[in-house]
Each structure stands twice: as structure tokens, then as C-alpha cells.
Amino acid sequence: MTRTPPVSELLYPPIAPHRSGMLAVDDLHTLYWEECGVPAGVPVLFLHGGPGSGCSPVHRRFFDPGHYRIVLFDQRGAGRSTPLGEVRGNATDRLVADIERLREHLGIADWLVFGGSWGSTLALAYGQAHPERCRGFVLRGIFLCTPPEIEWFVHGMRWFFPEAHDEWVAALPASERDDPLSAYAQRLFGIDDGPRLQAARAWRNYEDRCVQLRPQPLAAPDAASDLVALGVGRLEVHYFQHQGFFSDDQLIRGVDRIRHLPASIVQGRYDVVCPPRTAWRLHRAWPGAAFELVDDAGHSAFEPGIARALVAATDRFRDTGGFRPAGLLPE
Numbered sequence: 001m002t003r004t005p006p007v008s009e010l011l012y013p014p015i016a017p018h019r020s021g022m023l024a025v026d027d028l029h030t031l032y033w034e035e036c037g038v039p040a041g042v043p044v045l046f047l048h049g050g051p052g053s054g055c056s057p058v059h060r061r062f063f064d065p066g067h068y069r070i071v072l073f074d075q076r077g078a079g080r081s082t083p084l085g086e087v088r089g090n091a092t093d094r095l096v097a098d099i100e101r102l103r104e105h106l107g108i109a110d111w112l113v114f115g116g117s118w119g120s121t122l123a124l125a126y127g128q129a130h131p132e133r134c135r136g137f138v139l140r141g142i143f144l145c146t147p148p149e150i151e152w153f154v155h156g157m158r159w160f161f162p163e164a165h166d167e168w169v170a171a172l173p174a175s176e177r178d179d180p181l182s183a184y185a186q187r188l189f190g191i192d193d194g195p196r197l198q199a200a201r202a203w204r205n206y207e208d209r210c211v212q213l214r215p216q217p218l219a220a221p222d223a224a225s226d227l228v229a230l231g232v233g234r235l236e237v238h239y240f241q242h243q244g245f246f247s248d249d250q251l252i253r254g255v256d257r258i259r260h261l262p263a264s265i266v267q268g269r270y271d272v273v274c275p276p277r278t279a280w281r282l283h284r285a286w287p288g289a290a291f292e293l294v295d296d297a298g299h300s301a302f303e304p305g306i307a308r309a310l311v312a313a314t315d316r317f318r319d320t321g322g323f324r325p326a327g328l329l330p331e
């Protein structure tokens with residue numbers, strides 16, 4: 001029987017940042033950023049999911065540290081950026097502008113853009129706004145923030161994770177269970193700490209229980225995880241309620257602006273959070289993008305099949321300067 005290696009063996013070894021900082025992007029929001037790898041290497045930008053989850057040390061490990069200049073940052077309201085969970089001044093066009101501000105701050109001309117889940121949403125939005133600043137894309141667990149995808153998250157995942165969904169809505173009064181998104185918004189943005197924190201935990205637990213093909217036990221809540229949960233809950237509700245601040249099917253309609261760039265799409269076959277139909281729609285609109293459907297995986301980047309495919313994608317870009325041999329890129 002073939003041994004499936006643990007994810008830690010599929011990623012590059014742990015690495016520490018060689019510099020980091022805080023970047024004020026307006027009078028309210030300040031972003032945490034860090035750099036790892038080779039200061040003079042090929043720049044790559046990591047965009048975290050959520051929205052609201054922030055970056056972690058393991059995210060540095062998808063990239064060859066001997067080749068890449070690895071840039072990570074926590075988006076507005078997420079992780080170590082301040083203020084945590086803040087939705088004022090928080091919209092997709094602001095996040096896109098923040099990426100440009102960070103690029104200019106670091107003196108980078110252009111970069112490979114890597115994002116999964118909400119990170120794929122933001123990568124596409126950024127690329128379509130600034131295609132000249134992108135060398136290519138590695139995208140995982142595609143989410144386009146369309147109404148059907150949001151409806152699926154709120155109501156559809158119960159077809160595969162009925163116990164997780166039932167516990168999620170059971171935290172609400174019976175009269176509010178038909179519209180969990182509005183009910184959770186009321187609590188997550190309420191003034192009382194107790195209900196706000198309970199709602200944040202319930203929201204995060206629901207999502208965490210659905211991200212892997214083989215569900216893992218939930219970690220016991222602590223102060224750090226509660227802060228992450230609050231950021232994720234508030235920002236996901238905020239962006240869901242505004243449909244990502246996109247016009248109808250904007251990210252599919254905008255593919256023409258990045259069609260000439262190399263891209264790799266990695267998708268779990270059994271991704272319940274962001275079902276494969278969305279990744280397939282993107283691939284149909286962008287047939288030049290490499291497309292890999294990983295048969296033994298759900299949504300998480302840290303399932304072996306997904307992790308292996310993502311590292312292979314960044315290694316191919318390292319080895320070829322793109323995802324296809326030179327001369328085969330479209331005009």
C-alpha cells in the first residue's frame with residue numbers, strides 16, 4: 001500500500017521572516033506584512049482566505065525559499081492587522097488598493113499571486129484591476145462570491161454536513177433560523193461581548209467542520225482562536241451580505257483582462273465549502289489555465305493532495321517562469 005506522507009513532508013521546511021512591518025493604509029486600518037525567502041528572488045504574494053482568517057507560519061511553506069521573495073500580509077480587519085474585525089472602510093476595492101500600496105512600499109514591480117478560497121477571489125479581483133502587475137496566478141478552492149455560492153454556504157452545506165449545520169442554526173432562536181446570515185450578523189455586530197463571542201465561535205466551528213474530506217476534531221477555544229473567530233465571522237458576514245462588493249458575475253466577465261497570463265487552478269473534488277462547479281466555470285472561461293481536480297480532497301489547503309498540487313504549481317513556475325513551456329503563452 002502506498003504511504004500518504006503527512007502534509008509537513010509535502011511542504012518546504014519552516015522558515016522565519018527576515019523582515020516585517022505595519023503599513024498604515026488609511027486613518028483607520030494598518031496592515032501587518034512580512035517577507036521570507038530570498039530578498040532578491042522572484043516575488044510571490046500570498047493572499048489568505050476567510051475573509052478575516054489572516055496568515056500563519058505554515059503559509060510560507062508553499063514556496064521554495066531559495067528562489068522566491070515570499071510576501072504575506074493580513075488583510076484589513078484580519079490577523080495582526082488593526083483594528084481586528086473592523087468592517088468600516090472594508091470592501092474589495094480597498095483590499096485591491098492595499099495590495100498595490102504594499103507592492104509600492106516594498107519596491108516590487110510585479111509578482112506571482114497565490115490565493116485560496118477568498119484568497120482566490122481577491123487574487124482575481126486584483127489581477128483584473130492590475131494585470132500588468134501580475135506574473136501569473138496559483139488559485140485554490142475557487143470562490144467567486146456570487147449569490148448561489150453564498151446561498152450554498154448558508155443553506156446548501158447541510159446536505160453533506162447536516163450535524164454541523166444543525167448545530168450552527170441551533171445556536172439561534174427558532175424564529176431566526178430561516179435566515180442565519182442576518183441572524184449571525186445581528187450578533188456579531190452587537191454590543192454585548194458574550195453573544196458576539198458565542199456567535200463568532202459558532203460561525204467558525206461550522207466552517208471548520210466542513211473544510212476537510214475527513215473532518216478533524218475541533219480545537220478547544222482559547223483567547224487566540226477566539227480572536228481569529230471574531231475576525232472571520234464579522235468579515236465573512238460583511239462580505240457575504242454585500243456579495244463581495246462585485247457586480248453580477250464580475251470575476252468571470254473580467255477574465256479577458258488576465259487571459260494572457262499563466263495560471264494554475266487547484267480544486268478538491270469533494271470541496272463542500274467551495275464546490276468544484278465554480279472552479280470549473282472559471283476554467284471554462286479561462287481554458288488556458290492549468291486545471292487540476294484533486295480526487296482525494298475537500299477544501300483545505302492542508303490535505304495531502306491539495307498541498308502536493310500547490311507546491312508542484314509554484315515549483316513549475318520557478319522552473320519555467322510560467323506554467324507552460326515558453327512560446328506557448330497566448331498573445
